[in-house]
Amino acid sequence: MHVAFETLDEHSILLRLADTIDPEVNARVHALATALRAADLPRLRDLVPAYASLLLRFDAPTPGRADDDLRARIETVVNDPEAWPVAFEQGAWHRIPVCYDITHGEDVAAVAEALDLSVEDVVRRHSAAEYRVAMLGFAPGFAYLLGMDPSLAMPRRATPRTRVPAGSIAIGGAQTGIYPRELPGGWQLIGRTPLSMFDPFDDARPCRLAPGDRVQFEPIDPDAFERLQRESGA
Structure with missing residues (x-):
């Protein structure tokens, strides 16, 4: 797989593996990361994987040949894909x-109707899959x-909401995601988890x-949602 290098600034390099949303490409991104x-690259501060690319962030660069040596070390790893581990097995x-009841997933009935499915079918298909955090x-x-x-693929809403509750489970196109806190958003809301997904103080x-x-x-009913929400402090 060809990997393109793009220097964003003196602290950042973007490695682009493709330009698509594809599970196999994303698995290779995580394997490369x-x-x-x-x-053990010198001055490496952070690695940020995306669907089909990987951002490398470095501390302040050292002038001179050290930068050429660093680039060469990155290229050595990139050019040996057989040595990349199967990263998704390590997560x-x-x-x-998730409570898929309409009180917590206000679009679930509309999604079911648009897809010519029952609400029970939507819940079953959505909860049966094993997902990977891309x-x-x-x-x-x-x-x-x-x-x-x-x-279950559904287009985004024509008009985004200004407030989506924290923990909302949503569908946008062929993707599903979890809103970690109250945010604006245009995805279709089909459920909500009582767990806290983001804690800035941790x-x-x-x-x-x-x-x-x-x-x-794991589907749960509204009573279980309320109980778990109290217990988690979300």
């Missing part, structure tokens, strides 16, 4: 409770998930989900 972390496993974006902790049943792990993690949703 794992390989580059293991390479943490999460079972996320990336975090849009807002801190917002998880974009790959693995949704293609039959220095160790502010985001419950990380890129490469695996997720499965």
Whole structure:
């Protein structure tokens, strides 16, 4: 797989593997990220995976040949894809409770009608899939998930909402995602989790989900939602 290098500024390099949303491409992005972390690159501050690209952020550069050496080390890893691990097998496993009742997923009935399915079919198909966190974006902790049943693909709303409740589970096109806090948004809301997905005061792990993690949703009723919400403090 060809990897294109793009220097964004003196602190950042973008590695672009493709220009598409594809589970296999995204798996390769996470595999490359794992390989580059293991390479112990000097001054590497952060690795930020996206659907089909990987951003490398560095501390202030050292002038001179050190930059050429760093580029060469990155290229050595990039050009040896057989050494990249199967990153998606290494992500943490999460079972996320979700209430798909219309009181928490106000678009679920409309989604079912548009897809010529029952609400029960939508819930069953959405909760049966195993998802992988492809990336975090849009807002801190917002998880974009790959693995949704293609039959559930839905266009975004014509008019976005100004306020989407924290924990909302939504469909946008062929993607599904979780709103980590109250935000504006135009995706179709089909449920909500009572768990806190983002805590800015947790220095160790502010985001419950990380890129490469695996997720499965567990349907719960409104009473269980209220109980779990109280227990989690969300």
